[in-house]
Amino acid sequence: MRIHVVDHPLVAHKLTTLRDQRTDSPTFRRLTDELVTLLAYEATRDVRIEPVDIVTPVCPTTGVRLSHPRPLVVPILRAGLGMLDGMVRLLPTAEVGFLGMVRDEDTLKASTYATRMPDDLSGRQVYVLDPMLATGGTLVAAINTLIERGADDVTALCLLAAPEGVEVMERELAGQPVTVVTASIDERLNEHGYIVPGLGDAGDRMYGTVG
Numbered sequence: 001m002r003i004h005v006v007d008h009p010l011v012a013h014k015l016t017t018l019r020d021q022r023t024d025s026p027t028f029r030r031l032t033d034e035l036v037t038l039l040a041y042e043a044t045r046d047v048r049i050e051p052v053d054i055v056t057p058v059c060p061t062t063g064v065r066l067s068h069p070r071p072l073v074v075p076i077l078r079a080g081l082g083m084l085d086g087m088v089r090l091l092p093t094a095e096v097g098f099l100g101m102v103r104d105e106d107t108l109k110a111s112t113y114a115t116r117m118p119d120d121l122s123g124r125q126v127y128v129l130d131p132m133l134a135t136g137g138t139l140v141a142a143i144n145t146l147i148e149r150g151a152d153d154v155t156a157l158c159l160l161a162a163p164e165g166v167e168v169m170e171r172e173l174a175g176q177p178v179t180v181v182t183a184s185i186d187e188r189l190n191e192h193g194y195i196v197p198g199l200g201d202a203g204d205r206m207y208g209t210v211g
């Protein structure tokens, strides 16, 4: 597993506003969308392409296009849904699958309540969207599901990661073709499994609900 922290002043600026408790839900959703496009620029650096012949107004030339099989984008509900539009705007030919997962706030164990994606992911590049990598339980379970289905290249886009979660991912997914792209590795997890300084509960802040 590889981890890539996107170190860019615009990312840091937007992330700071996202963290601020005064930021309302509409602004939180817009900033999430903007941050995804910046993270996606790094996350898609190795997206597979193939040559294509075209003709410009001046002459024939050879360019590239996204190759087949098409990439699969998988947002992890709920909070990951807020990252979907920004991602498919950059990868318009991608297919979209869904994983609904929730973390028990007492045990911090993740469980899956919905799965909707192709059974066979052989040879597919998959982009998983989840803003928060906290204990890592959610992302490890999600990525194992994708690898069991044959995905051979998985990139997770997270807005924030905790060092504890990164360590779990590195241990549980050692030797697997997995990359994590994040805007920040924060300080730590608190006793409730929340990222510190973090931004609170991403799903609640995005959708204005609690629980």
Ligand SMILES: O=P(O)(O)OC[C@H]1O[C@H](OP(=O)(O)OP(=O)(O)O)[C@H](O)[C@@H]1O
Pocket: 076, 077, 078, 079, 080, 101, 102, 103, 104, 108, 110, 130, 131, 132, 133, 134, 135, 136, 137, 138, 139, 165, 193, 201, 202, 203, 204, 211
């Ligand atoms: O790394 P972990 O410790 O597993 O925690 C991270 C998960 O927790 C949050 O989801 P939550 O369970 O709150 O669901 P939600 O998106 O519906 O709010 C977050 O969006 C991640 O999916």
Ligand SMILES: O=c1cc[nH]c(=O)[nH]1
Pocket: 132, 134, 193, 194, 195, 196, 198, 199, 200, 201, 202, 203
């Ligand atoms: O800090 C955290 C940890 C898990 N899930 C969140 O939404 N925020």
Ligand SMILES: [Mg+2]
Pocket: 079, 201, 202, 203, 204
């Ligand atoms: Mg939540």
